[in-house]
Amino acid sequence: MNPPPPVAEVHQFTIDEVVAQLRTLGVRGGGVLLVHTSFRAVAPIECGPEGLIAAFRLALGDDGTLVMPTMTDGETVFDRASTPTHAMGITAETFWRQPRVLRSTHPSGSFAAAGPLASHICAPQPLSPLHGRESPPGRVYDLGGQVLLLGVGHSENTTLHVAEAIANVPYSVSYPCLISVGERVENVMIAETDHCCENFAKMDAWLRDSGLQREGKVGNAHARLCASRDIVAIALEQLSEDPLVFLCPRSRACVECDAARDSVDRA
Numbered sequence: 001m002n003p004p005p006p007v008a009e010v011h012q013f014t015i016d017e018v019v020a021q022l023r024t025l026g027v028r029g030g031g032v033l034l035v036h037t038s039f040r041a042v043a044p045i046e047c048g049p050e051g052l053i054a055a056f057r058l059a060l061g062d063d064g065t066l067v068m069p070t071m072t073d074g075e076t077v078f079d080r081a082s083t084p085t086h087a088m089g090i091t092a093e094t095f096w097r098q099p100r101v102l103r104s105t106h107p108s109g110s111f112a113a114a115g116p117l118a119s120h121i122c123a124p125q126p127l128s129p130l131h132g133r134e135s136p137p138g139r140v141y142d143l144g145g146q147v148l149l150l151g152v153g154h155s156e157n158t159t160l161h162v163a164e165a166i167a168n169v170p171y172s173v174s175y176p177c178l179i180s181v182g183e184r185v186e187n188v189m190i191a192e193t194d195h196c197c198e199n200f201a202k203m204d205a206w207l208r209d210s211g212l213q214r215e216g217k218v219g220n221a222h223a224r225l226c227a228s229r230d231i232v233a234i235a236l237e238q239l240s241e242d243p244l245v246f247l248c249p250r251s252r253a254c255v256e257c258d259a260a261r262d263s264v265d266r267a
């Protein structure tokens, strides 16, 4: 029998190495950092998702505030102390369950935060818009925070929904969400600027051309780091030229973007 082919060694990053990578990328000590991440792309890392979270917090220091999305599916009444995240990844799911991490109250669009500005970022917000100025990513924008996309692209970047809210884009799609009103449970429709979000990837070229996106490696993942205000400013420029710039053309037959386009035609 032939021996099995050699398996390529994948380097397991130590927490200190990840901290150094985050600093080289430009993560600001004492700042506010909103992270969207795919742990699978970053791994392997010492201590797994807990190790990655520890690296974020060490890079930020005691004066820094870490923020992650912990959105839920709206199919059960949201309890910020027990409802698991939906499609947010193991890092965010691990983060909100840690001690001294706050979670905001939106029944489908919650975020978790830890650090001195956590309670401000997680303060109550309107049901709609989900990601407006008065929401955790909107507050990260107002506070001059940074956005880190780690192993994911701009299609996962909730700060672009902040830009859509500020631009008051003409599309909106409503989704049902169970909420408790006193003793009763009600199914409420919540309007969102929703679509497939694939065209958010256009931001890469616009931010690179403007020199406003830093890129590098964190763990094994490709990382993008931007100022939240730069993301919003560039998106607002594009939205002022074409308010539907982030929607797929009708010719793509994208169900989600067509629903968003239909909402404009109805208005």
Ligand SMILES: [Zn+2]
Residues within 6 Å of the ligand: 195, 196, 197, 198, 247, 248, 254, 255, 256, 257, 258
């Ligand atoms: Zn689409």
